[in-house]
Amino acid sequence: IIACGSHTAQGVFNMLAEDNIANYSDMPFRFKSAPANGGYASNVLIRDCAIANCDQAFVFTTSYSDPNSASSSEGADVPAEFYDIDVYNVTADTVDDNTIMVYADVDPVSNPQKPWHTHHNLYFQDVTFDNVSNAGSLTGCENSVFYDVTVNSFKGGSKAEWSDIKYCSGLQFVYSDQD
Numbered sequence: 001i002i003a004c005g006s007h008t009a010q011g012v013f014n015m016l017a018e019d020n021i022a023n024y025s026d027m028p029f030r031f032k033s034a035p036a037n038g039g040y041a042s043n044v045l046i047r048d049c050a051i052a053n054c055d056q057a058f059v060f061t062t063s064y065s066d067p068n069s070a071s072s073s074e075g076a077d078v079p080a081e082f083y084d085i086d087v088y089n090v091t092a093d094t095v096d097d098n099t100i101m102v103y104a105d106v107d108p109v110s111n112p113q114k115p116w117h118t119h120h121n122l123y124f125q126d127v128t129f130d131n132v133s134n135a136g137s138l139t140g141c142e143n144s145v146f147y148d149v150t151v152n153s154f155k156g157g158s159k160a161e162w163s164d165i166k167y168c169s170g171l172q173f174v175y176s177d178q179d
Contacts, residue, residue, distance in 0.1 A: 001025065001049065004041045005032040005080065006064055011040040020049040027056045029087075031119075032064035033080030040081050047088040057092045057129070060085075060119045061103040079105065079117040086123045095132040098163075099151065100124065104140025106167055118142040120170075124149050131155060137164035138171070147174045 001020045022028045028051045060082045104118050122144040129151045151161045
């Protein structure tokens with residue numbers, strides 16, 4: 001549905017993806033950049049979509065690499081960031097890897113020379129996953145809200161909804177059916 005980035009050194013903004021149905025797409029909502037490419041995606045609205053049979057449903061990463069790429073560019077001054085992205089009313093059935101994967105290529109402990117950057121101001125509301133292998137993972141995610149993001153069933157039994165969270169701040173996980 002959306003593949004945004006990789007060799008986008010400037011930015012992509014003001015996008016709308018709505019009323020989409022995708023089946024057998026590896027990563028239906030994919031925002032990506034290589035560490036040296038920079039760029040951004042912002043002001044994105046994704047709503048009223050249904051996906052099934054994918055590897056990862058939502059991906060935001062700055063560790064993208066394409067060994068078959070013929071393009072080259074000078075290194076960016078700052079790493080890419082994905083921000084001000086809103087997701088409403090999406091259902092996903094049969095996700096083989098992560099449901100939501102946010103990965104800013106940072107590790108202030110073992111690799112402090114990497115420039116700090118985050119993906120931030122992400123808002124997910126009423127997103128439902130069924131029949132998934134793994135839950136979501138967040139690395140370098142800030143000021144983001146996950147409102148009624150639920151996993152109804154895991155392949156092979158019950159697991160935690162969020163498998164890995166590190167180098168994050170300002171996260172809110174809200175469930176409307178809880179007091």
